[in-house]
Amino acid sequence: MRALTLTLVTLIIALQWPLWLGKGSWLRVWQLDQQVQEQKVANLKLATRNTALDAEVRDLKQGTAAIEERARNELGMIRPGEVFFQLLDHAANKNGGTH
Template identity: 60%
Template sequence: MKALTLIFVILIALLQYPLWLGKGSWLKVWDLSRQISEQQAINAELKARNDSVDADVRDLKQGFAAIEERARSELGMIKQDEVFYQVFERSSPDASATPPMTTADSIKPAATD
């Protein structure tokens, strides 16, 4: 009886080996599915970037508005007989320019009447 049990255990182990550790095992399938999902995420990012570049190319081929916009923003160009006004935002006073108030400065003598 022990020999029959041992034979069945060995037979089950031999049948389970390809399922868990063989060429098409569950572990390899799990790893490949993880790699597929990572690659699909990378592909989605690249597709979005390609769509953006494709839209830029179409804009540049079809009209001068995109070319003019790029010339203005990236190269600082203006049209002939056009006046350029550059507006600077007023910055708030720098906190480091004013020394912080110390406790000795904040204590004032009491008025004596």
């Protein structure tokens, strides 16, 4: 009777081993699910960035207003006959110019 019990326990352990510790175990499935969730978050951030870049590309292709705005902001473009005013932040000047 003791040998039969030992044999059945050994058989149950042998059948349960792959379920808990094997290649397709619950632990591995849980780890992969965590990785999938992290990748979904990363993909959502990249999709948002791609949408913004796509909108910027469309703006640059369709008209000169977007190109002019970018040149003004990034390159300091001023048209002939325009007057350039630079406004200083008084709060920054009171703190010694640091933010």
